[in-house]
Amino acid sequence: MRILISWQAYNHDYSDSSRESMTRYPNKSGPSYSIHQFFWEDSSYEKHILLNSSDKENDIKNFKNFLSTLKEDFPNRKIEGRKIPIEDVISVSEIISKLNPLLAEFAQDELECYISPGTPAMQTAWYLLGTTYKRNLKLFQTRPKKFTEDGKPERIYINLDSDLFPANITAAEKVIDSPNIKSGNGIKITKSLKPIYLKAEKIAQTDQVGVLILGENGTGKENLAKYIHDNSNRKHKPFLAVNCAAYSDELLRSELFGYEKGAFTGANEKKKGIIEAAQGGTVFLDEIGDISSKMQVSLLRVLQERKIQPVGSTKEVEINVRFITATNRNLEELCEAEKFRWDLFFRLAVTTLQLPALRDRGGDEIEEMIHHFNEQMVDKFPKKEKLKISSEVIKKLRLYAFKGNIRELQNLFIQFYTFCENEVKASDLPNRIIENKGDPRSLMEVEKNQILKIYREGRRSLVEMAGILGCTRDTLRKKLKEYGVYGGD
Numbered sequence: 001m002r003i004l005i006s007w008q009a010y011n012h013d014y015s016d017s018s019r020e021s022m023t024r025y026p027n028k029s030g031p032s033y034s035i036h037q038f039f040w041e042d043s044s045y046e047k048h049i050l051l052n053s054s055d056k057e058n059d060i061k062n063f064k065n066f067l068s069t070l071k072e073d074f075p076n077r078k079i080e081g082r083k084i085p086i087e088d089v090i091s092v093s094e095i096i097s098k099l100n101p102l103l104a105e106f107a108q109d110e111l112e113c114y115i116s117p118g119t120p121a122m123q124t125a126w127y128l129l130g131t132t133y134k135r136n137l138k139l140f141q142t143r144p145k146k147f148t149e150d151g152k153p154e155r156i157y158i159n160l161d162s163d164l165f166p167a168n169i170t171a172a173e174k175v176i177d178s179p180n181i182k183s184g185n186g187i188k189i190t191k192s193l194k195p196i197y198l199k200a201e202k203i204a205q206t207d208q209v210g211v212l213i214l215g216e217n218g219t220g221k222e223n224l225a226k227y228i229h230d231n232s233n234r235k236h237k238p239f240l241a242v243n244c245a246a247y248s249d250e251l252l253r254s255e256l257f258g259y260e261k262g263a264f265t266g267a268n269e270k271k272k273g274i275i276e277a278a279q280g281g282t283v284f285l286d287e288i289g290d291i292s293s294k295m296q297v298s299l300l301r302v303l304q305e306r307k308i309q310p311v312g313s314t315k316e317v318e319i320n321v322r323f324i325t326a327t328n329r330n331l332e333e334l335c336e337a338e339k340f341r342w343d344l345f346f347r348l349a350v351t352t353l354q355l356p357a358l359r360d361r362g363g364d365e366i367e368e369m370i371h372h373f374n375e376q377m378v379d380k381f382p383k384k385e386k387l388k389i390s391s392e393v394i395k396k397l398r399l400y401a402f403k404g405n406i407r408e409l410q411n412l413f414i415q416f417y418t419f420c421e422n423e424v425k426a427s428d429l430p431n432r433i434i435e436n437k438g439d440p441r442s443l444m445e446v447e448k449n450q451i452l453k454i455y456r457e458g459r460r461s462l463v464e465m466a467g468i469l470g471c472t473r474d475t476l477r478k479k480l481k482e483y484g485v486y487g488g489d
Protein backbone atom coordinates (compact mmCIF):
# COMPACT_ATOMS: atom_id res chain seq x y z
CA MET A 1 0.00 0.00 0.00
CA ARG A 2 1.21 3.54 -0.70
CA ILE A 3 0.91 5.53 2.49
CA LEU A 4 1.50 9.19 3.22
CA ILE A 5 2.63 10.06 6.76
CA SER A 6 2.99 13.50 8.30
CA TRP A 7 2.75 15.34 11.59
CA GLN A 8 0.01 17.85 12.04
CA ALA A 9 1.34 21.42 12.04
CA TYR A 10 0.12 22.98 15.26
CA ASN A 11 0.46 26.51 13.98
CA HIS A 12 0.03 26.49 10.21
CA ASP A 13 -2.76 23.90 10.00
CA TYR A 14 -5.08 26.31 11.83
CA SER A 15 -6.14 29.74 10.71
CA ASP A 16 -5.67 31.25 14.18
CA SER A 17 -2.28 31.24 15.78
CA SER A 18 -3.24 30.70 19.42
CA ARG A 19 -2.96 27.12 20.56
CA GLU A 20 -4.83 28.03 23.71
CA SER A 21 -8.08 28.85 21.83
CA MET A 22 -10.78 26.39 22.73
CA THR A 23 -11.90 25.98 19.14
CA ARG A 24 -9.45 26.39 16.32
CA TYR A 25 -10.35 26.58 12.65
CA PRO A 26 -8.65 24.46 9.97
CA ASN A 27 -6.47 26.51 7.65
CA LYS A 28 -7.24 25.45 4.09
CA SER A 29 -3.92 26.93 2.96
CA GLY A 30 -2.01 25.05 5.66
CA PRO A 31 0.41 22.18 4.89
CA SER A 32 -1.79 19.20 5.81
CA TYR A 33 -4.77 20.52 3.83
CA SER A 34 -2.58 21.59 0.86
CA ILE A 35 -1.15 18.12 0.48
CA HIS A 36 -4.66 16.83 -0.27
CA GLN A 37 -5.49 19.79 -2.46
CA PHE A 38 -2.38 19.72 -4.64
CA PHE A 39 -0.55 16.40 -4.44
CA TRP A 40 -2.86 13.56 -3.52
CA GLU A 41 -4.25 12.95 -7.02
CA ASP A 42 -0.80 12.68 -8.65
CA SER A 43 0.65 10.44 -6.02
CA SER A 44 -1.80 7.54 -5.96
CA TYR A 45 -1.66 7.40 -2.18
CA GLU A 46 -4.06 4.90 -0.66
CA LYS A 47 -3.96 6.26 2.86
CA HIS A 48 -2.84 9.29 4.86
CA ILE A 49 -1.71 8.81 8.46
CA LEU A 50 -1.81 12.18 10.15
CA LEU A 51 0.11 12.21 13.42
CA ASN A 52 -0.80 14.21 16.48
CA SER A 53 2.00 14.71 19.00
CA SER A 54 -0.03 16.27 21.82
CA ASP A 55 -2.04 14.57 24.52
CA LYS A 56 -3.65 17.79 25.73
CA GLU A 57 -7.42 17.52 25.74
CA ASN A 58 -7.92 20.71 23.79
CA ASP A 59 -5.36 19.82 21.12
CA ILE A 60 -6.98 16.42 20.69
CA LYS A 61 -10.40 17.98 20.28
CA ASN A 62 -9.09 20.39 17.65
CA PHE A 63 -7.17 17.59 15.92
CA LYS A 64 -10.42 15.60 15.64
CA ASN A 65 -12.19 18.65 14.15
CA PHE A 66 -9.35 19.08 11.72
CA LEU A 67 -9.62 15.44 10.63
CA SER A 68 -13.38 15.77 10.17
CA THR A 69 -12.90 18.76 7.89
CA LEU A 70 -10.34 16.88 5.79
CA LYS A 71 -12.61 13.84 5.56
CA GLU A 72 -15.61 15.99 4.62
CA ASP A 73 -13.74 17.92 1.94
CA PHE A 74 -12.02 14.82 0.52
CA PRO A 75 -14.63 12.13 1.14
CA ASN A 76 -13.14 9.23 -0.82
CA ARG A 77 -9.78 9.29 0.85
CA LYS A 78 -8.63 7.10 3.69
CA ILE A 79 -7.39 9.49 6.34
CA GLU A 80 -6.38 8.09 9.70
CA GLY A 81 -5.49 10.21 12.72
CA ARG A 82 -2.89 8.69 15.07
CA LYS A 83 -1.98 9.93 18.49
CA ILE A 84 1.76 9.63 19.14
CA PRO A 85 2.26 11.80 22.23
CA ILE A 86 5.71 13.35 22.34
CA GLU A 87 6.65 14.65 25.77
CA ASP A 88 9.57 16.68 24.55
CA VAL A 89 9.14 17.87 20.96
CA ILE A 90 12.79 18.88 20.75
CA SER A 91 14.12 15.45 21.76
CA VAL A 92 15.19 13.70 18.55
CA SER A 93 15.77 10.45 20.40
CA GLU A 94 12.28 10.44 21.90
CA ILE A 95 10.71 11.19 18.52
CA ILE A 96 12.72 8.44 16.83
CA SER A 97 11.82 5.93 19.51
CA LYS A 98 8.11 6.78 19.07
CA LEU A 99 8.16 6.73 15.26
CA ASN A 100 10.10 3.52 14.95
CA PRO A 101 7.26 1.17 15.92
CA LEU A 102 5.03 2.95 13.40
CA LEU A 103 7.54 2.51 10.59
CA ALA A 104 8.18 -1.09 11.60
CA GLU A 105 4.39 -1.67 11.49
CA PHE A 106 4.37 -0.57 7.85
CA ALA A 107 7.66 -2.21 6.86
CA GLN A 108 5.91 -3.96 3.96
CA ASP A 109 4.34 -0.79 2.55
CA GLU A 110 5.61 2.08 0.44
CA LEU A 111 5.81 5.12 2.69
CA GLU A 112 6.19 8.78 1.88
CA CYS A 113 6.76 11.25 4.68
CA TYR A 114 5.91 14.86 4.31
CA ILE A 115 8.49 16.34 6.62
CA SER A 116 7.71 20.08 6.47
CA PRO A 117 5.15 20.13 9.32
CA GLY A 118 6.59 19.71 12.81
CA THR A 119 9.50 20.90 14.89
CA PRO A 120 13.12 20.89 13.61
CA ALA A 121 13.73 17.86 15.86
CA MET A 122 10.86 16.06 14.11
CA GLN A 123 12.48 16.81 10.76
CA THR A 124 15.86 15.60 12.00
CA ALA A 125 14.17 12.41 13.18
CA TRP A 126 12.66 11.88 9.70
CA TYR A 127 16.09 12.34 8.12
CA LEU A 128 17.69 9.80 10.40
CA LEU A 129 14.83 7.36 9.94
CA GLY A 130 14.96 8.03 6.21
CA THR A 131 18.53 6.77 6.05
CA THR A 132 17.51 3.74 8.06
CA TYR A 133 14.32 2.75 6.25
CA LYS A 134 15.66 3.75 2.81
CA ARG A 135 14.13 0.65 1.27
CA ASN A 136 10.52 1.71 1.69
CA LEU A 137 10.57 5.32 2.90
CA LYS A 138 10.79 8.50 0.85
CA LEU A 139 10.90 11.97 2.31
CA PHE A 140 9.68 15.17 0.74
CA GLN A 141 9.17 18.77 1.73
CA THR A 142 7.28 21.58 0.03
CA ARG A 143 8.24 25.02 -1.10
CA PRO A 144 5.36 27.31 -0.03
CA LYS A 145 3.29 28.77 -2.86
CA LYS A 146 4.44 32.32 -2.16
CA PHE A 147 7.90 31.23 -3.38
CA THR A 148 6.77 29.46 -6.56
CA GLU A 149 5.86 30.85 -9.97
CA ASP A 150 2.59 28.99 -10.58
CA GLY A 151 1.01 29.85 -7.24
CA LYS A 152 1.03 26.20 -6.12
CA PRO A 153 3.31 24.70 -3.51
CA GLU A 154 6.16 22.70 -5.03
CA ARG A 155 7.01 19.22 -3.80
CA ILE A 156 10.72 18.47 -3.42
CA TYR A 157 11.91 14.92 -2.70
CA ILE A 158 14.94 14.56 -0.48
CA ASN A 159 17.87 12.65 -1.89
CA LEU A 160 18.96 10.41 0.95
CA ASP A 161 21.91 9.20 -1.09
CA SER A 162 23.40 12.66 -1.26
CA ASP A 163 26.65 13.34 0.52
CA LEU A 164 24.70 15.32 3.06
CA PHE A 165 23.59 12.06 4.62
CA PRO A 166 25.80 9.45 6.19
CA ALA A 167 25.67 6.40 4.01
CA ASN A 168 25.99 3.71 6.59
CA ILE A 169 22.55 2.58 7.57
CA THR A 170 20.80 1.12 4.62
CA ALA A 171 17.64 -0.84 5.02
CA ALA A 172 16.82 -4.48 5.10
CA GLU A 173 17.58 -6.84 2.29
CA LYS A 174 14.59 -8.95 3.17
CA VAL A 175 11.78 -8.84 5.67
CA ILE A 176 11.33 -12.15 7.45
CA ASP A 177 7.86 -13.18 8.66
CA SER A 178 7.59 -12.67 12.39
CA PRO A 179 7.41 -15.98 14.27
CA ASN A 180 5.74 -16.18 17.65
CA ILE A 181 7.97 -15.07 20.46
CA LYS A 182 8.86 -18.22 22.34
CA SER A 183 11.28 -19.06 25.10
CA GLY A 184 14.12 -21.27 23.85
CA ASN A 185 17.89 -21.62 23.61
CA GLY A 186 18.08 -21.11 27.35
CA ILE A 187 16.19 -17.82 27.19
CA LYS A 188 13.03 -17.57 29.23
CA ILE A 189 10.72 -14.92 27.84
CA THR A 190 8.32 -13.95 30.59
CA LYS A 191 5.38 -11.56 30.31
CA SER A 192 7.38 -8.39 30.95
CA LEU A 193 10.04 -9.41 28.42
CA LYS A 194 7.59 -10.30 25.67
CA PRO A 195 7.02 -6.77 24.29
CA ILE A 196 10.76 -6.16 24.37
CA TYR A 197 11.57 -9.35 22.45
CA LEU A 198 8.75 -8.60 20.00
CA LYS A 199 10.26 -5.20 19.29
CA ALA A 200 13.68 -6.84 19.02
CA GLU A 201 12.32 -9.15 16.34
CA LYS A 202 11.12 -6.23 14.27
CA ILE A 203 14.49 -4.56 14.70
CA ALA A 204 16.19 -7.78 13.63
CA GLN A 205 14.28 -7.76 10.39
CA THR A 206 15.40 -4.27 9.45
CA ASP A 207 19.06 -4.84 8.86
CA GLN A 208 21.55 -2.37 10.31
CA VAL A 209 19.10 -0.21 12.23
CA GLY A 210 21.11 1.11 15.17
CA VAL A 211 19.88 -0.40 18.42
CA LEU A 212 20.92 0.53 21.90
CA ILE A 213 20.02 -1.89 24.70
CA LEU A 214 19.62 -0.36 28.14
CA GLY A 215 19.50 -2.14 31.47
CA GLU A 216 21.34 -2.85 34.69
CA ASN A 217 24.14 -5.41 34.79
CA GLY A 218 22.92 -8.96 34.40
CA THR A 219 19.47 -8.08 33.01
CA GLY A 220 20.12 -9.99 29.78
CA LYS A 221 21.42 -7.34 27.38
CA GLU A 222 23.83 -9.67 25.61
CA ASN A 223 21.15 -12.35 25.38
CA LEU A 224 18.82 -9.87 23.72
CA ALA A 225 21.54 -8.74 21.29
CA LYS A 226 22.17 -12.37 20.35
CA TYR A 227 18.43 -12.84 19.86
CA ILE A 228 18.39 -9.94 17.38
CA HIS A 229 21.33 -11.50 15.53
CA ASP A 230 19.70 -14.95 15.50
CA ASN A 231 16.51 -13.52 14.04
CA SER A 232 18.25 -11.49 11.33
CA ASN A 233 19.62 -12.34 7.92
CA ARG A 234 23.06 -12.39 9.51
CA LYS A 235 22.29 -15.41 11.68
CA HIS A 236 24.68 -17.73 9.81
CA LYS A 237 27.60 -15.32 10.28
CA PRO A 238 29.50 -14.58 13.52
CA PHE A 239 28.07 -12.81 16.55
CA LEU A 240 30.99 -11.32 18.49
CA ALA A 241 30.66 -9.47 21.79
CA VAL A 242 33.11 -7.00 23.30
CA ASN A 243 32.94 -5.49 26.76
CA CYS A 244 34.31 -2.02 26.02
CA ALA A 245 34.85 -1.22 29.72
CA ALA A 246 37.25 -4.12 30.09
CA TYR A 247 39.95 -2.57 27.89
CA SER A 248 42.18 0.48 27.92
CA ASP A 249 41.70 2.80 24.97
CA GLU A 250 44.65 1.47 23.00
CA LEU A 251 43.80 -2.16 23.67
CA LEU A 252 40.19 -1.64 22.67
CA ARG A 253 41.34 -0.04 19.43
CA SER A 254 43.53 -3.01 18.53
CA GLU A 255 40.86 -5.51 19.68
CA LEU A 256 38.23 -3.91 17.47
CA PHE A 257 40.25 -2.83 14.44
CA GLY A 258 43.13 -5.33 14.53
CA TYR A 259 46.78 -4.45 13.96
CA GLU A 260 49.72 -4.90 11.62
CA LYS A 261 52.87 -6.78 12.57
CA GLY A 262 55.18 -4.33 14.38
CA ALA A 263 52.44 -1.77 15.03
CA PHE A 264 53.49 -1.66 18.68
CA THR A 265 55.78 -3.54 21.04
CA GLY A 266 54.56 -7.09 21.27
CA ALA A 267 52.69 -7.03 17.92
CA ASN A 268 54.68 -9.93 16.53
CA GLU A 269 51.99 -11.02 14.12
CA LYS A 270 49.35 -9.23 12.08
CA LYS A 271 45.98 -9.76 13.80
CA LYS A 272 42.44 -9.31 12.55
CA GLY A 273 40.22 -7.19 14.78
CA ILE A 274 36.85 -8.31 16.08
CA ILE A 275 34.98 -6.15 13.57
CA GLU A 276 36.75 -7.76 10.61
CA ALA A 277 36.39 -11.21 12.14
CA ALA A 278 32.63 -10.63 12.33
CA GLN A 279 32.31 -9.81 8.60
CA GLY A 280 28.73 -10.39 7.51
CA GLY A 281 27.58 -10.78 11.11
CA THR A 282 27.00 -8.72 14.24
CA VAL A 283 29.31 -7.00 16.72
CA PHE A 284 27.85 -6.39 20.18
CA LEU A 285 29.55 -3.52 21.98
CA ASP A 286 28.68 -3.74 25.66
CA GLU A 287 29.29 -0.85 28.11
CA ILE A 288 29.47 1.60 25.19
CA GLY A 289 29.00 4.52 27.62
CA ASP A 290 32.50 3.86 28.94
CA ILE A 291 34.51 4.45 25.75
CA SER A 292 36.86 7.44 25.56
CA SER A 293 36.07 10.52 23.48
CA LYS A 294 38.85 9.53 21.04
CA MET A 295 37.28 6.10 20.60
CA GLN A 296 33.87 7.74 20.10
CA VAL A 297 35.28 9.67 17.12
CA SER A 298 36.81 6.49 15.64
CA LEU A 299 33.60 4.54 16.08
CA LEU A 300 31.53 7.28 14.52
CA ARG A 301 33.83 7.21 11.49
CA VAL A 302 33.46 3.45 11.21
CA LEU A 303 29.69 3.75 11.35
CA GLN A 304 29.63 6.49 8.73
CA GLU A 305 32.14 5.09 6.29
CA ARG A 306 31.80 1.38 6.91
CA LYS A 307 35.57 1.03 6.84
CA ILE A 308 38.17 0.30 9.48
CA GLN A 309 41.87 0.99 9.59
CA PRO A 310 43.89 -1.59 11.55
CA VAL A 311 46.43 -0.08 13.95
CA GLY A 312 49.73 0.53 12.12
CA SER A 313 48.17 0.06 8.68
CA THR A 314 47.73 2.65 5.95
CA LYS A 315 45.04 0.61 4.21
CA GLU A 316 41.38 0.66 5.02
CA VAL A 317 39.25 -2.48 5.09
CA GLU A 318 35.61 -2.37 4.02
CA ILE A 319 33.30 -3.90 6.58
CA ASN A 320 29.80 -5.26 6.54
CA VAL A 321 28.67 -5.79 10.12
CA ARG A 322 25.73 -4.79 12.19
CA PHE A 323 26.54 -3.03 15.45
CA ILE A 324 24.37 -3.53 18.51
CA THR A 325 25.35 -1.54 21.58
CA ALA A 326 24.41 -1.66 25.25
CA THR A 327 24.99 0.29 28.39
CA ASN A 328 23.87 0.42 32.00
CA ARG A 329 24.49 4.18 32.04
CA ASN A 330 22.23 7.05 31.05
CA LEU A 331 23.76 8.00 27.69
CA GLU A 332 21.57 11.05 27.22
CA GLU A 333 22.82 12.43 30.53
CA LEU A 334 26.39 11.70 29.45
CA CYS A 335 25.71 13.61 26.22
CA GLU A 336 24.31 16.53 28.16
CA ALA A 337 27.43 16.52 30.32
CA GLU A 338 29.49 16.50 27.08
CA LYS A 339 31.01 13.12 27.94
CA PHE A 340 29.39 11.32 25.02
CA ARG A 341 28.90 12.64 21.48
CA TRP A 342 25.32 13.38 20.48
CA ASP A 343 26.03 12.47 16.85
CA LEU A 344 27.27 9.03 17.92
CA PHE A 345 24.34 8.66 20.31
CA PHE A 346 21.82 9.32 17.53
CA ARG A 347 23.48 6.75 15.30
CA LEU A 348 23.52 4.11 18.01
CA ALA A 349 20.11 4.83 19.50
CA VAL A 350 17.95 4.89 16.37
CA THR A 351 15.97 2.40 18.42
CA THR A 352 16.30 1.59 22.10
CA LEU A 353 15.29 -1.46 24.10
CA GLN A 354 15.06 -1.16 27.88
CA LEU A 355 15.41 -4.34 29.93
CA PRO A 356 13.82 -4.22 33.38
CA ALA A 357 15.68 -5.07 36.57
CA LEU A 358 14.65 -8.52 37.90
CA ARG A 359 13.25 -6.99 41.13
CA ASP A 360 10.94 -4.76 39.04
CA ARG A 361 9.47 -7.76 37.24
CA GLY A 362 7.58 -8.86 40.35
CA GLY A 363 7.54 -12.01 42.48
CA ASP A 364 5.67 -14.16 39.95
CA GLU A 365 8.33 -13.63 37.30
CA ILE A 366 11.12 -14.27 39.82
CA GLU A 367 9.39 -17.57 40.57
CA GLU A 368 9.14 -18.39 36.86
CA MET A 369 12.88 -17.76 36.53
CA ILE A 370 13.54 -19.99 39.57
CA HIS A 371 11.76 -22.88 37.84
CA HIS A 372 13.50 -22.07 34.57
CA PHE A 373 16.98 -22.25 36.08
CA ASN A 374 16.06 -25.37 38.03
CA GLU A 375 15.21 -27.08 34.71
CA GLN A 376 18.26 -25.64 32.99
CA MET A 377 20.74 -26.81 35.61
CA VAL A 378 19.59 -30.44 35.47
CA ASP A 379 20.93 -30.52 31.91
CA LYS A 380 24.16 -28.82 32.94
CA PHE A 381 24.76 -31.12 35.92
CA PRO A 382 23.77 -34.45 34.37
CA LYS A 383 24.57 -36.52 37.44
CA LYS A 384 22.00 -34.65 39.53
CA GLU A 385 18.28 -35.16 39.88
CA LYS A 386 16.15 -32.05 39.63
CA LEU A 387 16.32 -30.29 43.00
CA LYS A 388 13.25 -29.70 45.10
CA ILE A 389 13.04 -26.03 46.03
CA SER A 390 11.41 -25.50 49.42
CA SER A 391 8.53 -23.05 49.63
CA GLU A 392 10.54 -21.04 52.18
CA VAL A 393 13.32 -20.58 49.60
CA ILE A 394 10.85 -19.50 46.94
CA LYS A 395 9.29 -17.01 49.34
CA LYS A 396 12.69 -15.52 50.26
CA LEU A 397 13.79 -15.27 46.63
CA ARG A 398 10.52 -13.67 45.56
CA LEU A 399 11.14 -10.87 48.02
CA TYR A 400 14.84 -10.44 47.41
CA ALA A 401 15.98 -7.37 45.45
CA PHE A 402 18.52 -9.10 43.14
CA LYS A 403 21.06 -6.34 42.51
CA GLY A 404 22.87 -8.65 40.08
CA ASN A 405 19.59 -9.43 38.30
CA ILE A 406 19.20 -12.63 36.27
CA ARG A 407 22.91 -13.40 36.50
CA GLU A 408 22.71 -13.41 40.31
CA LEU A 409 19.77 -15.82 40.29
CA GLN A 410 21.47 -18.05 37.73
CA ASN A 411 24.67 -18.13 39.82
CA LEU A 412 22.64 -19.11 42.86
CA PHE A 413 21.40 -22.15 40.99
CA ILE A 414 24.96 -23.11 40.04
CA GLN A 415 25.73 -23.04 43.79
CA PHE A 416 22.62 -25.10 44.60
CA TYR A 417 23.51 -27.74 42.02
CA THR A 418 27.11 -27.82 43.24
CA PHE A 419 26.40 -28.11 46.96
CA CYS A 420 22.82 -29.29 47.62
CA GLU A 421 21.55 -32.85 47.67
CA ASN A 422 17.92 -33.37 46.53
CA GLU A 423 16.48 -30.23 48.09
CA VAL A 424 17.33 -26.54 48.49
CA LYS A 425 16.42 -25.37 52.00
CA ALA A 426 16.40 -21.84 53.37
CA SER A 427 19.66 -22.58 55.21
CA ASP A 428 21.35 -23.17 51.81
CA LEU A 429 20.76 -19.58 50.85
CA PRO A 430 23.58 -17.03 51.18
CA ASN A 431 23.40 -14.77 54.23
CA ARG A 432 22.47 -11.71 52.24
CA ILE A 433 19.23 -13.45 51.24
CA ILE A 434 18.55 -15.17 54.58
CA GLU A 435 18.95 -11.90 56.47
CA ASN A 436 16.52 -10.20 54.17
CA LYS A 437 13.89 -10.22 56.91
CA GLY A 438 10.30 -9.94 55.74
CA ASP A 439 9.60 -7.76 52.76
CA PRO A 440 12.80 -5.81 52.16
CA ARG A 441 11.17 -3.45 49.80
CA SER A 442 10.66 0.08 51.01
CA LEU A 443 7.53 2.03 50.26
CA MET A 444 9.50 3.75 47.50
CA GLU A 445 10.30 0.42 45.87
CA VAL A 446 6.67 -0.68 46.02
CA GLU A 447 5.69 2.61 44.40
CA LYS A 448 8.36 2.18 41.73
CA ASN A 449 7.19 -1.37 40.98
CA GLN A 450 3.60 -0.26 40.58
CA ILE A 451 4.46 2.68 38.32
CA LEU A 452 6.75 0.57 36.14
CA LYS A 453 4.15 -2.18 35.92
CA ILE A 454 1.56 0.21 34.49
CA TYR A 455 4.19 1.87 32.26
CA ARG A 456 5.36 -1.47 30.83
CA GLU A 457 1.83 -2.55 30.00
CA GLY A 458 2.36 0.01 27.21
CA ARG A 459 0.14 1.83 24.74
CA ARG A 460 -1.18 4.35 27.28
CA SER A 461 -0.50 8.06 27.33
CA LEU A 462 1.04 9.71 30.39
CA VAL A 463 -2.35 11.21 31.25
CA GLU A 464 -4.05 7.82 31.17
CA MET A 465 -1.33 6.22 33.28
CA ALA A 466 -1.42 9.10 35.77
CA GLY A 467 -5.22 8.61 36.01
CA ILE A 468 -4.79 4.91 36.86
CA LEU A 469 -2.07 5.65 39.40
CA GLY A 470 -3.91 8.59 40.94
CA CYS A 471 -1.11 11.13 40.50
CA THR A 472 -0.53 14.09 38.22
CA ARG A 473 1.08 13.78 34.82
CA ASP A 474 4.04 15.90 35.97
CA THR A 475 4.67 13.67 38.99
CA LEU A 476 4.52 10.58 36.79
CA ARG A 477 6.87 12.11 34.24
CA LYS A 478 9.33 12.99 37.03
CA LYS A 479 9.19 9.48 38.48
CA LEU A 480 9.68 7.79 35.09
CA LYS A 481 12.68 10.05 34.46
CA GLU A 482 14.08 9.10 37.87
CA TYR A 483 13.75 5.40 37.01
CA GLY A 484 15.57 6.05 33.72
CA VAL A 485 12.80 4.73 31.47
CA TYR A 486 11.15 7.94 30.34
CA GLY A 487 11.14 8.26 26.56
CA GLY A 488 13.25 5.16 26.08
CA ASP A 489 10.57 2.74 25.08
Ligand SMILES: Nc1ncnc2c1ncn2[C@@H]1O[C@H](COP(=O)(O)OP(=O)(O)OP(=O)(O)O)[C@@H](O)[C@H]1O
Pocket residue numbers: 186187188189193215216217218219220221222223224286328406407410
Ligand atom coordinates in the same frame (compact mmCIF):
# COMPACT_ATOMS: atom_id res chain seq x y z
N1 LIG B 1 15.58 -14.14 29.64
C1 LIG B 1 16.56 -14.93 30.12
N2 LIG B 1 16.31 -16.22 30.35
C2 LIG B 1 17.27 -17.02 30.86
N3 LIG B 1 18.51 -16.61 31.15
C3 LIG B 1 18.81 -15.33 30.94
C4 LIG B 1 17.85 -14.41 30.40
N4 LIG B 1 18.44 -13.20 30.28
C5 LIG B 1 19.69 -13.35 30.74
N5 LIG B 1 19.92 -14.61 31.12
C6 LIG B 1 21.19 -15.15 31.66
O1 LIG B 1 21.66 -14.23 32.65
C7 LIG B 1 23.06 -14.01 32.51
C8 LIG B 1 23.30 -12.52 32.29
O2 LIG B 1 22.79 -12.16 31.03
P1 LIG B 1 23.59 -11.18 30.04
O3 LIG B 1 25.05 -11.47 30.05
O4 LIG B 1 22.87 -11.18 28.73
O5 LIG B 1 23.33 -9.80 30.83
P2 LIG B 1 23.93 -8.36 30.55
O6 LIG B 1 22.84 -7.40 30.84
O7 LIG B 1 24.55 -8.33 29.19
O8 LIG B 1 25.04 -8.26 31.68
P3 LIG B 1 26.26 -7.20 31.78
O9 LIG B 1 25.66 -5.85 31.73
O10 LIG B 1 26.82 -7.53 33.12
O11 LIG B 1 27.18 -7.50 30.65
C9 LIG B 1 23.53 -14.85 31.35
O12 LIG B 1 24.10 -16.02 31.80
C10 LIG B 1 22.26 -15.15 30.58
O13 LIG B 1 22.32 -16.37 29.90
